[in-house]
Amino acid sequence: MDSVLLVLKHDKAAVISLIILAVVILLALIAPFLPMDPNATDVINRLKSPSISYFFGTDEVGRDYFARVIYGGRVSLLVGFLAMLTSLTIGVAVGTISGFCGGIIDTVLMRIVDILHSIPWMILVTVVSIFLKPGIQSIILVIGLFTWMEIARLVRAETLSLKEREFVLYAKFSGVSVFHIILRHIIPSVFPTIIVSATTSMADAIMTESSLSFLGVGIQQPMSSWGSLLQDAQGTMQNNFFMALIPGLLIIITIFGFNKLGNLLRVYVEPKVMNDEKE
Amino acid sequence: MAKYILKRILTAIPMVLFITILCFTLMHFAPYDAIDAMTNPRMSQETINLIKAKYGFDQPLFIQYIRWLDGLMNGNYGYSIVTKQSIAADLSVRIPNTIKLVLPAYFTAYSLAVVLGLLAGSRKNRATDKLIDGFSSVGIAVPSFWFSMLLIFVFGYKLKLLPFVGMNSVGMESSVVDFLRHYIMPFATLVFTFLPANIKFVRSSTLTQYSEDYVLVQQAFGASRREIMFKHVSKNVLLPVVTRLGMALPLLVTGAIITETVFGWPGVGPYFIKAIQGLDYPIVMIILVLSATLVIIGNLLSDILYCLIDPRIREMG
Amino acid sequence: MEENNKNHAVLSARNVHTTFHTHGRSVQAVRGVSFHVEHKEILAVVGESGSGKSVLMKSIMGLMPDNAEVVADETRFQEQELSIMTPEQLRKIRGKEIAMVFQDPMTALNPLRTIGYHLVEVLKRHRKMNGKEAQKEAIEVLKQVGISSPEKRLMQYPHEFSGGMRQRALIAMALCCKPKLLIADEPTTALDVTIQAQILELLKKIQEENGMSVVLITHDLGVVASLSHRICVMYGGLIMEEGLTDEIFYAPKHPYTKALLRAIPRPQSGSRERLESIPGMAPSLASPPPGCPFAERCKFARETCNEGIPQYRVYSDTQRAMCIFSDEELSAMEKEVQ
Numbered sequence: 001m002d003s004v005l006l007v008l009k010h011d012k013a014a015v016i017s018l019i020i021l022a023v024v025i026l027l028a029l030i031a032p033f034l035p036m037d038p039n040a041t042d043v044i045n046r047l048k049s050p051s052i053s054y055f056f057g058t059d060e061v062g063r064d065y066f067a068r069v070i071y072g073g074r075v076s077l078l079v080g081f082l083a084m085l086t087s088l089t090i091g092v093a094v095g096t097i098s099g100f101c102g103g104i105i106d107t108v109l110m111r112i113v114d115i116l117h118s119i120p121w122m123i124l125v126t127v128v129s130i131f132l133k134p135g136i137q138s139i140i141l142v143i144g145l146f147t148w149m150e151i152a153r154l155v156r157a158e159t160l161s162l163k164e165r166e167f168v169l170y171a172k173f174s175g176v177s178v179f180h181i182i183l184r185h186i187i188p189s190v191f192p193t194i195i196v197s198a199t200t201s202m203a204d205a206i207m208t209e210s211s212l213s214f215l216g217v218g219i220q221q222p223m224s225s226w227g228s229l230l231q232d233a234q235g236t237m238q239n240n241f242f243m244a245l246i247p248g249l250l251i252i253i254t255i256f257g258f259n260k261l262g263n264l265l266r267v268y269v270e271p272k273v274m275n276d277e278k279e
Numbered sequence: 280m281a282k283y284i285l286k287r288i289l290t291a292i293p294m295v296l297f298i299t300i301l302c303f304t305l306m307h308f309a310p311y312d313a314i315d316a317m318t319n320p321r322m323s324q325e326t327i328n329l330i331k332a333k334y335g336f337d338q339p340l341f342i343q344y345i346r347w348l349d350g351l352m353n354g355n356y357g358y359s360i361v362t363k364q365s366i367a368a369d370l371s372v373r374i375p376n377t378i379k380l381v382l383p384a385y386f387t388a389y390s391l392a393v394v395l396g397l398l399a400g401s402r403k404n405r406a407t408d409k410l411i412d413g414f415s416s417v418g419i420a421v422p423s424f425w426f427s428m429l430l431i432f433v434f435g436y437k438l439k440l441l442p443f444v445g446m447n448s449v450g451m452e453s454s455v456v457d458f459l460r461h462y463i464m465p466f467a468t469l470v471f472t473f474l475p476a477n478i479k480f481v482r483s484s485t486l487t488q489y490s491e492d493y494v495l496v497q498q499a500f501g502a503s504r505r506e507i508m509f510k511h512v513s514k515n516v517l518l519p520v521v522t523r524l525g526m527a528l529p530l531l532v533t534g535a536i537i538t539e540t541v542f543g544w545p546g547v548g549p550y551f552i553k554a555i556q557g558l559d560y561p562i563v564m565i566i567l568v569l570s571a572t573l574v575i576i577g578n579l580l581s582d583i584l585y586c587l588i589d590p591r592i593r594e595m596g
Numbered sequence: 597m598e599e600n601n602k603n604h605a606v607l608s609a610r611n612v613h614t615t616f617h618t619h620g621r622s623v624q625a626v627r628g629v630s631f632h633v634e635h636k637e638i639l640a641v642v643g644e645s646g647s648g649k650s651v652l653m654k655s656i657m658g659l660m661p662d663n664a665e666v667v668a669d670e671t672r673f674q675e676q677e678l679s680i681m682t683p684e685q686l687r688k689i690r691g692k693e694i695a696m697v698f699q700d701p702m703t704a705l706n707p708l709r710t711i712g713y714h715l716v717e718v719l720k721r722h723r724k725m726n727g728k729e730a731q732k733e734a735i736e737v738l739k740q741v742g743i744s745s746p747e748k749r750l751m752q753y754p755h756e757f758s759g760g761m762r763q764r765a766l767i768a769m770a771l772c773c774k775p776k777l778l779i780a781d782e783p784t785t786a787l788d789v790t791i792q793a794q795i796l797e798l799l800k801k802i803q804e805e806n807g808m809s810v811v812l813i814t815h816d817l818g819v820v821a822s823l824s825h826r827i828c829v830m831y832g833g834l835i836m837e838e839g840l841t842d843e844i845f846y847a848p849k850h851p852y853t854k855a856l857l858r859a860i861p862r863p864q865s866g867s868r869e870r871l872e873s874i875p876g877m878a879p880s881l882a883s884p885p886p887g888c889p890f891a892e893r894c895k896f897a898r899e900t901c902n903e904g905i906p907q908y909r910v911y912s913d914t915q916r917a918m919c920i921f922s923d924e925e926l927s928a929m930e931k932e933v934q
Contacts, residue, residue, distance in 0.1 A: 006620060013413065115294055115301075118574040120533045123567050126555050127305065207422060211537055214424050217555055230425060234541075237428060238436045248425035255420035492703035498659055499698075500691030500718050500769065510717065511706050518708065590753045591707060 014260040021257030028074040036067035075225040080206035086144025095155025192269035199262035203255045298571040302564045357561045377546030381534040388473035396481020418475030427468040427541045444543045465542045525581030529573035606809045608632035610670040614655040625651040627833035638810045640820035643830035692722040695770035699782040701762035705754040712750035737768040760791035779811045818860045832889025839915030849917035
């Protein structure tokens with residue numbers, strides 16, 4: 001813990017981004033309880049500049065842009081979170097099974113990883129998205145289904161070394177089932193790696209979702225995410241650059257924040273990352 | 280070594296084949312296919328069967344796959360469902376446009392990344408390093424489309440300096456100056472997109488090299504900072520840097536999808552996105568096969584480069 | 597003894613302190629060490645890992661990372677004071693006047709440069725030779741360290757050398773400029789036992805041939821017995837005992853030295869005498885004990901041992917030990933225990 005605090009003391013950018021990230025997540029969580037509506041149109045107050053009543057102004061049909069940004073964040077973070085969970089689940093399952101069972105299972109699973117890895121994510125995700133009904137579920141599924149390969153490789157590598165440790169060998173010889181060993185012994189031991197990957201995975205998922213939504217193959221109307229807000233803003237950017245600025249900045253801070261969080265967790269789970277002097 | 284390279288090539292072939300099977304199956308099970316595009320509900324079943332027979336869709340799936348694969352090998356990529364145009368003809372215009380944009384941008388970004396990464400790595404935790412590493416940490420978090428919007432707003436709308444749609448202005452197709460004016464912003468966006476991750480890569484390779492024992496040994500033998508940097512570390516860093524170049528090969532086709540779409544650059548990007556939106560499967564699948572194949576070839580190239588440069592592998596096998 | 601020896605000392609250091617500062621914490625690796633190296637002698641610095649022996653030598657040579665702070669009253673090499681030199685002046689001495697050989701020959705050479713390149717660079721740098729002369733000289737030096745067909749070996753990469761051969765190549769690199777002082781930092785630890793003896797013999801041979809002084813850093817008191825003239829025993833960042841090799845082996849005064857000697861396997865004695873390991877662990881140098889660092893593991897330790905770092909007791913012109921008890925007192929205590 002000390003080492004994490006020490007890193008924080010030296011990294012002001014991390015502190016600031018983590019605070020903003022916490023505020024954004026909090027606002028996204030409590031948004032339904034706040035007195036605002038992202039879809040209420042108000043023709044009189046169109047394209048207003050930011051003010052006390054409209055923090056971020058209003059859009060071309062008079063919708064409160066602050067509310068739209070917060071609700072957009074809800075969608076972006078939700079997609080990111082669920083996609084991350086999906087991808088972690090698959091990655092951990094494939095990684096542990098592949099590493100623990102070895103042999104033909106390992107070969108086959110790792111070949112699949114290689115093949116999926118060899119297709120650029122953009123292509124893969126967009127291709128599959130046309131087979132599923134458009135909507136938030138398919139975005140989550142599609143991102144989750146095609147971003148687990150890196151995690152699987154990491155987890156497999158760690159499982160391989162864990163497999164030879166006494167407590168696992170002991171469990172194996174006492175006839176505990178493979179499923180139980182993986183669940184009780186392997187997964188708890190690779191947990192630090194999983195947690196660190198989770199933050200990177202979350203950041204990547206949010207970036208993927210916003211790119212897809214920006215290209216019009218992601219989140220569809222009437223729902224909106226930061227990416228689709230940016231797509232909308234592209235049209236009116238000339239006069240309302242503010243509306244293009246805000247969601248972009250939020251994406252940057254969120255991704256930056258999650259990456260920093262990942263670094264901190266890495267320091268926390270393996271403090272030797274920092275203490276690199278010998279003797 | 281020749282044996283190793285041969286082995287790598289032999290393992291790459293089944294992977295490419297597998298990807299073509301994957302694509303073909305996906306295409307086959309798609310909810311809408313080439314036949315639907317060529318027929319309409321008023322046609323009699325007989326006519327439809329005739330059309331099917333003409334394009335070979337009445338054959339067993341396996342034969343269809345072989346024919347499709349055969350077509351791929353001979354440069355017959357099939358036809359767009361929507362526009363009925365030859366995909367091969369379309370791509371032969373589109374891919375060069377993309378390469379024109381991606382290749383110079385990637386080389387610029389990569390060379391910059393090597394310089395900045397080495398600089399940052401050799402000055403670990405000093406101001407220079409913090410600045411460069413900070414830039415790449417933030418840069419990684421910036422969506423490329425947002426960066427291009429920023430450029431368009433500043434240089435397109437506010438300063439009215441640069442055009443931001445397409446590759447040429449109407450009627451000025453042969454003007455180099457006009458082309459370059461269109462070129463600047465997409466190029467800048469791509470450089471900015473490729474830069475941060477590559478800096479991080481070079482920096483971390485540099486840090487790894489500096490932590491090696493041989494650096495301390497060189498110091499103990501009186502080598503100056505400069506000598507250690509230029510005679511040892513940079514050479515060793517260049518090894519992974521050069522081999523990584525192979526992996527950039529698929530970018531020549533798919534490296535600028537978002538940027539091209541934002542700037543309306545007539546490359547693969549908008550073509551692909553339009554195909555996705557119009558459920559134009561043949562195009563989507565061809566691009567899928569193409570990019571996956573390029574990834575596999577790129578990795579192969581990377582391995583071969585590695586064998587050629589690294590003396591530890593060069594003499595083996 | 598001090599004054600008289602220092603006059604012909606190659607290297608003498610007084611009160612060296614080295615402290616690492618990492619994120620607001622500090623670790624005192626060397627805590628006030630004085631020693632000297634005489635002309636044409638082999639001085640062994642013996643200690644467990646973490647005793648500060650390697651840090652001590654690197655500190656004197658200015659090879660410490662930025663987060664290490666080195667303070668000393670004096671670090672004199674021949675007639676020059678090292679601590680007041682600019683990094684540039686110090687660099688000119690390193691590899692030329694003082695050379696160093698490291699523990700792990702597998703990683704000490706750049707894998708992407710040939711053995712020849714390593715040697716030629718040193719010759720060009722310090723002896724201002726041109727490529728051709730350097731090439732010729734490199735072959736000579738390789739011959740000197742017992743590498744056969746040096747012309748061919750020169751063109752090879754480190755991975756084509758075995759561990760022992762690489763260590764020879766590194767020693768050749770160190771010999772390039774005929775240094776006055778060679779520091780060998782655990783030169784045989786990473787090697788096979790059979791190769792170890794060869795390398796040690798080689799060190800002895802080149803020391804005699806070139807008339808250099810050698811500082812041999814090792815954790816293994818056994819390897820230095822037949823080689824060194826004098827021994828410094830280090831523990832917890834301090835020199836516990838210093839003396840001629842015979843004094844250390846046949847008349848050790850410090851309980852730590854005695855414990856170390858009992859931990860050496862002695863095949864010739866052929867006895868059933870059991871090897872003794874020293875119980876406990878080396879002290880943490882992040883929060884070192886206020887008194888004798890060995891007190892915690894010492895069977896003679898008393899309350900007073902923890903009251904400040906003990907003064908040296910001088911036993912002869914060449915031998916001193918850092919223990920509050922004299923040799924007689926310790927012997928008496930030992931008898932009491934039995």
